Amino acid sequence: MxxxxxTNLVKSYGGVVHAVRDVSFAIEDGEFFGLLGPSGSxxxxxxxxxxxxEQPTSxxxxxxxxxxxxxxxxQRNIAMVFxxxxxxxxxxxxxxxxxxLKIAGMPKPQIAAAVEDVAQMLxxxxxxxxxxxxxxxxxxxxxxxxxxxxxxPNLLCLDEPIAHLDTLLRARLRGELKRLQRSLGxxxxxxxxxxxxxxxxxxxxALMREGQLQQVGTPDEIHNKPVNAFVAQFFGLHSMNLxxxxxxxxGAALSGQFGGETVTLPAIVRDMxxxxxxxxxxxxxxxxxxxxAGAGDAPEGMxxxxxxxxxxxxxxxLLVTVQIGSxxxxxxxxxxxDFAIDEPVDVVIDANxxxxxxxDTQETRRFASRLAVPTAALVQAAAxxx
Ligand code: ADP
Ligand code: MG
Numbered sequence: 325m326x327x328x329x330x331t332n333l334v335k336s337y338g339g340v341v342h343a344v345r346d347v348s349f350a351i352e353d354g355e356f357f358g359l360l361g362p363s364g365s366x367x368x369x370x371x372x373x374x375x376x377x378e379q380p381t382s383x384x385x386x387x388x389x390x391x392x393x394x395x396x397x398x399q400r401n402i403a404m405v406f407x408x409x410x411x412x413x414x415x416x417x418x419x420x421x422x423x424x425l426k427i428a429g430m431p432k433p434q435i436a437a438a439v440e441d442v443a444q445m446l447x448x449x450x451x452x453x454x455x456x457x458x459x460x461x462x463x464x465x466x467x468x469x470x471x472x473x474x475x476x477p478n479l480l481c482l483d484e485p486i487a488h489l490d491t492l493l494r495a496r497l498r499g500e501l502k503r504l505q506r507s508l509g510x511x512x513x514x515x516x517x518x519x520x521x522x523x524x525x526x527x528x529x530a531l532m533r534e535g536q537l538q539q540v541g542t543p544d545e546i547h548n549k550p551v552n553a554f555v556a557q558f559f560g561l562h563s564m565n566l567x568x569x570x571x572x573x574x575g576a577a578l579s580g581q582f583g584g585e586t587v588t589l590p591a592i593v594r595d596m597x598x599x600x601x602x603x604x605x606x607x608x609x610x611x612x613x614x615x616x617a618g619a620g621d622a623p624e625g626m627x628x629x630x631x632x633x634x635x636x637x638x639x640x641x642l643l644v645t646v647q648i649g650s651x652x653x654x655x656x657x658x659x660x661x662d663f664a665i666d667e668p669v670d671v672v673i674d675a676n677x678x679x680x681x682x683x684d685t686q687e688t689r690r691f692a693s694r695l696a697v698p699t700a701a702l703v704q705a706a707a708x709x710x
Contacts, residue, residue, distance in 0.1 A: 325353050325509060325510060326388045326511055327353040328374060328385070328513075329384075330383065330384070331383055332346050332383040333347045333373060333385070334346055334381045334383050335378065335380055335535075343535055344366040344369050344380075347532070347535075351513065355527050356505045357512065357527065358513075358529030358530070360516055360558075361558075362558070363517055364534075365532040365534060366534075367515040370532075371481050371483055374402070374513060375397050375402045376397040376399075377404075387400060387479070402477050402479045402481055403477035405482045405483070407484040407487050411464055413455065413457035415456060416453050416455055417452050417454060417459070417467045422435050422439055423471065424474065439474060442473050445504060446470045446473075446500075447466070461489055462489050462497065465486065469501075469504075473510070476510070480510050480511070481513050483514075484517070487516070502524070505525075523543040523559075528542050531558065533554055538554060538555050539551045548691065553606060556606050556681075562609045562656065563654075564606045564607065564608050565606065565608070565609065566681075567626075568603075572601040572602065573601070574594070578593060582649070583649030585628055585629065585630065585651075588622070588627040590624045590678075598683055598684070603683060604682065604683040604686070605626065605681075606679035606680070607626075607678055607679065608677070610656045611692065611694070612672075613673070614632075614657055616667075617629060617669055619670070623672065625672060625674045625678070626671075627670055627672050627673075629648070629668065629671075630646040632647075633646060633647045633665070641656045641657065641658065642656070642663075646671050676694035677692050
């Protein structure tokens with residue numbers, strides 16, 4: 325087990341592709357750490373440099389405070405699991421898992437015991453004498469993980485290990501991987517483009533975009549205190565709504581324009597308005613309410629009229645998309661409510677659920693004071709919407 329520190333890590337391929345731009349963060353000993361970001365954001369490049377499969381263009385990598393740039397993956401004692409496992413198809417699970425130990429010269433009885441142990445942990449004992457070519461994708465991936473773990477690596481590197489599996493199996497393996505990591509305490513890094521995977525499995529994560537680090541933190545921190553509008557939109561089960569509002573005026577009531585429609589605004593925006601009377605407001609769908617047009621009192625918040633574009637039943641919630649002029653907004657409302665397509669509605673957002681971003685730099689200026697639905701509830705909703 326090891327702690328890992330990356331400092332000013334840069335990777336360019338052939339001097340033209342700037343895949344990783346000055347990335348620094350530290351992974352604690354025993355931590356389950358996530359590298360999250362859209363495809364092409366540089367996650368795999370960071371992982372491969374950590375693992376020793378790729379040389380950094382510049383920057384340093386320390387394992388337990390010791391530089392490892394010149395060390396091979398074997399010397400670093402890392403184990404890697406890829407999206408497409410590289411099992412030997414003609415070998416049985418037992419032979420595949422034993423292989424790295426055999427190469428390392430471990431005596432046979434010890435190999436047998438180690439394989440037994442890891443097979444129990446990964447619930448593959450019943451498959452142990454089956455050939456890899458005769459297993460399902462999920463079973464093969466368990467064997468690949470077992471093979472990685474059997475050597476008791478300092479660092480377990482997982483690159484989208486469950487991305488290609490079907491939804492139910494993925495949900496199950498997420499939980500199993502987390503339990504396994506906890507019980508072994510092996511420092512682990514998982515690369516994923518799926519916020520749900522990062523949210524459910526990791527202790528902390530680094531969110532990347534175009535080779536740059538956006539934010540490092542626990543899933544809750546990133547969910548509730550995103551540093552900018554990109555992070556706010558990317559991280560979460562449902563993307564955060566963004567409302568670029570302009571022509572903000574302080575007449576009889578505070579109001580502005582969104583998608584060509586008039587928006588009523590709460591008093592808290594007064595000190596948020598930029599010089600040219602623009603605002604960038606964010607609200608998670610869980611913080612947005614939809615009401616029949618004209619119904620109910622307006623809370624201190626934002627209100628705008630629109631019409632229902634579509635509503636989708638998720639089981640324990642209804643996801644309603646509302647067209648507001650040229651813009652759209654998504655709201656999560658109780659599952660037993662009912663909206664017709666094109667029905668006129670009011671979209672209402674409590675002032676406490678509103679985020680504010682700088683309309684130019686997109687950096688967060690103010691977090692919502694009311695925390696959004698806790699991660700656990702979001703994840704349950706994800707499992708239900710499978
Ligand atoms: P991610 O894992 O987040 O999808 P990668 O680290 O694989 O991102 O890639 C980051 C960028 O670097 C992409 O633009 C990708 O095309 C490029 N890239 C990755 N590997 C190579 C390579 N061996 N040669 C050239 N460009 C590469
Ligand atoms: Mg990748």
